[in-house]
Ligand SMILES: *[C@@H]1O[C@H](CO)[C@@H](O)[C@H](O)[C@H]1NC(C)=O
């Protein structure tokens with residue numbers, strides 16, 4: 123091209139266009155480079171869940187660390203999570219993008235009639251891979267694509283799923299402090315290039331535990347929430363100390379919210395139906411009832427109009443919008459308590475002051491969602507999303523092809539930093555790992571335009587001199603080299 127230019131074979135305007143063309147394509151290349159596919163440039167993502175952190179807790183007490191993420195990143199005001207709004211189903215939805223009926227972890231306590239097995243989050247039954255293998259969690263997918271992952275206590279992350287554990291993980295142990303979990307995550311992200319993890323998941327049991335014990339309305343919850351904000355501050359600080367804060371995309375969310383219960387609001391099933399007629403599978407507020415052989419109609423008829431504070435569904439009547447029907451592990455009858463109500467067999471036994479699991483469209487059941495990092499927009503508030511949309515978003519950030527899922531990248535793409543850097547001169551260039559590329563591009567554009575002008579003026583003024591072609595070549599050569607080196 124340059125040879126063609128130097129032979130004087132083009133008009134000034136065409137020459138200018140021809141000179142700028144490679145710069146435009148270079149600029150495009152840099153934009154894509156932000157999300158490089160290979161080795162050390164693979165984008166990083168850390169997903170953190172504070173169990174039971176309701177969406178509005180951030181407004182209840184000063185939460186400066188949440189605020190800083192909101193200011194530097196994105197907030198989603200309303201996240202519709204997966205039904206039932208319990209811990210295991212929702213944590214698996216976050217890393218699979220699937221509703222519970224499809225990923226198969228339909229409750230914290232389950233019975234599978236085909237396996238003839240029971241699952242309880244309280245026992246080692248969770249280590250039976252078969253419960254988890256109706257879906258493929260993101261850490262398995264990223265590892266199959268040549269990436270690495272690290273997991274600190276995320277539900278299911280210490281279970282062998284489709285033949286794999288996360289590249290790095292901790293065996294579940296509730297006694298391991300948040301700080302220790304963070305230290306391990308930081309180690310894994312900071313490892314030498316080929317060993318560093320690309321995707322991390324981090325789980326903390328609070329404020330769920332306190333929410334159950336105290337009830338979310340308790341003034342004592344204020345201190346618990348402030349404590350969670352301090353934990354987030356610890357993580358931010360450790361990321362900064364390790365030089366990871368500007369590189370790692372950080373998503374802070376939760377599985378569900380929490381609502382206040384009242385001791386007067388108890389439904390006692392023993393008043394309506396004999397225990398001999400059914401097996402009690404999952405606990406309040408969405409109770410799984412497995413009627414004894416041939417007793418389905420009898421149990422259903424006894425329960426359906428028994429108490430106005432609960433709704434009783436046969437499996438095939440469960441409302442479609444819950445996406446909670448098509449799985450063997452969903453029991454033939456489910457009872458859903460109204461918000462604030464507890465279903466028990468009788469009044470003896472432990473009673474909690476706070477609970478979750480209710481209808482996922484209730485505001486009280488919904489989690490917090492904030493995120494920041496090179497992939498995310500800044501100081502941006504989005505009205506609503508579904509928690510299943512997070513999975514395709516994370517796959518996009520990590521440049522991983524998503525497995526079939528129930529989310530939609532289109533629904534949440536506006537959370538991402540726009541593909542094209544805004545050209546408004548008043549906004550300073552975004553400072554991150556990749557931001558030098560457009561600056562260098564613009565600098566070279568200016569140099570080349572100036573170079574062209576000099577070249578053009580010379581061409582016009584020295585038109586008659588025989589040495590023109592040679593001189594122009596001398597002048598243009600270094601520019602061409604710089605172009606190639608970028
Ligand atoms: C299911 O397992 C239990 C023991 O856990 C056993 O007593 C029962 O017979 C099994 N049922 C079937 C249908 O295999």
Ligand SMILES: *[C@@H]1O[C@H](CO)[C@@H](O)[C@H](O)[C@H]1NC(C)=O
Nearest residue numbers: 293294295296297298299302
């Ligand atoms: C859990 O962690 C605690 C504290 O580090 C330790 O004392 C305990 O042995 C661990 N339990 C298991 C089962 O590893």
Ligand SMILES: *[C@@H]1O[C@H](CO)[C@@H](O)[C@H](O)[C@H]1NC(C)=O
Nearest residue numbers: 392397466467468469470471
């Ligand atoms: C309530 O149920 C428990 C077993 O769960 C039983 O031991 C107790 O006797 C029952 N109480 C009443 C008042 O029926």
Ligand SMILES: *[C@@H]1O[C@H](CO)[C@@H](O)[C@H](O)[C@H]1NC(C)=O
Nearest residue numbers: 220221224445525526527528
């Ligand atoms: C959710 O996604 C899975 C996998 O693509 C699909 O089989 C299932 O039908 C979807 N569920 C809904 C409600 O669309």
Ligand SMILES: [Zn+2]
Nearest residue numbers: 174209330334
């Ligand atoms: Zn809980």
